[in-house]
Amino acid sequence: MIRRASAGLVRDARGAVAVEFALFAPLLLALFIVGYALSDIIACNRKVATTARSVADLASRFSSVTDADVTTILAASAQVLSPYRSSNALVRVSEIKVLTSTSAQIIWSRAQGGSALLAGTTVTLPNGMAATGSYLILGEVSYSYTPLLAYGMSRAMTLNDQSVMSPRLSDQVPLS
Numbered sequence: 001m002i003r004r005a006s007a008g009l010v011r012d013a014r015g016a017v018a019v020e021f022a023l024f025a026p027l028l029l030a031l032f033i034v035g036y037a038l039s040d041i042i043a044c045n046r047k048v049a050t051t052a053r054s055v056a057d058l059a060s061r062f063s064s065v066t067d068a069d070v071t072t073i074l075a076a077s078a079q080v081l082s083p084y085r086s087s088n089a090l091v092r093v094s095e096i097k098v099l100t101s102t103s104a105q106i107i108w109s110r111a112q113g114g115s116a117l118l119a120g121t122t123v124t125l126p127n128g129m130a131a132t133g134s135y136l137i138l139g140e141v142s143y144s145y146t147p148l149l150a151y152g153m154s155r156a157m158t159l160n161d162q163s164v165m166s167p168r169l170s171d172q173v174p175l176s
Contacts (some may be wrong), residue, residue, distance in 0.1 A: 014079035045159045051080040053163040055093045056139030064167040074112040090114030090142040098130045108175040121162045139163045
């Protein structure tokens with residue numbers, strides 16, 4: 001009788017699917033959560049890059065700017081960063097003058113969510129980016145990103161990007 005009952009259990013596969021599901025469900029759930037977190041980091045990094053490009057692009061469209069114009073440009077960055085909080089971002093727009101093939105000097109700088117660069121500060125450029133004596137607009141964004149599902153991580157990671165563009169309507173974009 002015991003042999004017959006144990007032989008029946010060996011051939012019975014009704015509970016096998018439930019056991020397999022119980023073994024693989026935690027693994028699949030973990031893969032889903034990690035995939036979601038990774039895609040959110042990538043999406044936020046993309047928003048940071050787009051914001052840096054947008055700030056530089058907007059400033060490069062002026063022949064000269066006022067503090068009010070720059071404030072409006074910096075305020076527009078919140079719309080580009082959306083749905084991420086703009087309070088976590090340092091957005092900065094500056095005009096730089098190329099000194100050599102690898103260095104430039106800040107002419108003016110304004111920032112939102114942090115400090116602007118001081119006029120006269122030297123910044124490094126990629127080799128051969130622009131001709132000596134030319135002016136460029138530099139858009140920079142630094143974003144303090146904390147994952148939604150932090151898995152016990154209390155530290156935020158910093159996402160950075162910058163974009164450099166030539167003025168479109170004049171040789172330079174003076175701040176008046």
